[in-house]
Amino acid sequence: MPLHKRETGEIFQKRLQQLLQRSGMNKAQFAESIGVNRSALAQLLSEQLLRLPRAETLSRIAQAHKVSIDWLLGLSQDEHLLSELSSVMEIEQVANGQHTKLGQWHRDAMGYKIRYVPSNLPDSLMIEEVIDYERQYTQIPIEIRKLETNSQLAYNRITESEMEVCLPLQRLKLLAQGVGIWEELPKALRRQQLEHIQKLVDDLYPSYRLFLYDGRKIFSAPLTVFGSQRAVIYVGDMYVVINSLEEIRALTRHFERLIRNAAVNPHESAAFIQALLAKYG
CATH class of the missing domain: 1.10.260.40 (lambda repressor-like DNA-binding domains)
Known part of the structure; x- marks a missing residue:
């Protein structure tokens, strides 16, 4: 508790x-x-x-x-x-049935700004039905994915938390259109997921800020920068954990470039999603 x-x-x-x-x-x-x-x-x-x-x-x-x-x-x-025992870089393997260290890393960064580029949709914004659907494309056990989603959402609701998320706007468009990995997800669930994201980015603003950039113009690998504590790059069923301050600062600068190139800023994100819902039903 x-x-x-x-x-x-x-x-x-x-x-x-x-x-x-x-x-x-x-x-x-x-x-x-x-x-x-x-x-x-x-x-x-x-x-x-x-x-x-x-x-x-x-x-x-x-x-x-x-x-x-x-x-x-x-x-x-x-x-x-x-x-003190951490090396400059570590490989964290996600074995079947094991918890990841994401919750611990979030607690370690309490009071610092967390910067996050998700591999698909942001974990804390996903509904359970979409997590269930997405399990065919991920190697992380479903119960762990749900636990991480709930844990991150709880973190985002803490007054002292501050998180910036950068996401290619095309990812939300593909979800709205039901193409790519979303082609087998029922339209009602796609709409429910978009409405859920719209509500949360509105409710959690300004401590949670969603930036949408054009993925055709700029690219980022999935990563999270946990303040000045560590940075994590996601590679399938592995996390590359970086503990060197110099490299953490380099990844922070990369994230800031994503923000500078954002096509949709946080105060516009909910309206952007509403426009997708109106266009694609």
């Missing part, structure tokens, strides 16, 4: 106090070690405020005191900083 914000704040305070006590530092020294002043540290430790730090501060606390962000936020009982 997900923690409420107050519970998360209480756990964070207890664990921050624990780090302070075992560090052997006074409060001024501890504050300096995590890059804040004494006043900011006092606020973080105040039982009246129950204030969570900014993502950058949370990351500095984890790095300075060799603990995981998940442990600080009460998402894990394992305090060890696993990221």
Whole structure:
């Protein structure tokens, strides 16, 4: 069961106090070690405020005191900083019946902007019937796909979350027309899926922003940039996980080029989908 914000704040305070006590530092020294002043540290430790730090501060606390962000936020009982063991690049194989690490990566990037180019439709915007239909084209088990969809949608509904999604506009046109991989999907389900996307991009805006670019003019492989934490490129049943800051920044610049070349901007996405529904029924 997900923690409420107050519970998360209480756990964070207890664990921050624990780090302070075992560090052997006074409060001024501890504050300096995590890059804040004494006043900011006092606020973080105040039982009246129950204030969570900014993502950058949370990351500095984890790095300075060799603990995981998940442990600080009460998402894990394992305090060890696993990221220290990460290489510059890793291959993550998705074996049959195994969960992927997407949910973990989203939690690690809490408070950072996530940039996402899906391999087909955005996971968090898909209805169950389309996930069922799409399973013939994916090697990831269906129950895991549904779990990831629900998990990502829950993440998108968090106030502090921020996600930008870039998608070729032709992908939505093909869905509306029922051609390509969608030719066997009933028209009623295609319409239901488009209406679902239209509703969610409207409801989740502006924290969730959908950009549509012309796939004939610019190309992108499927990828997700999880803030400055990591980037992931999707290759069939494998994820190429990139942990080097320099390469993460390069992929971020690539994503920004997609945004600059967008033919449909986030505030126009719902209207674009409505036009497809009107044209193709």
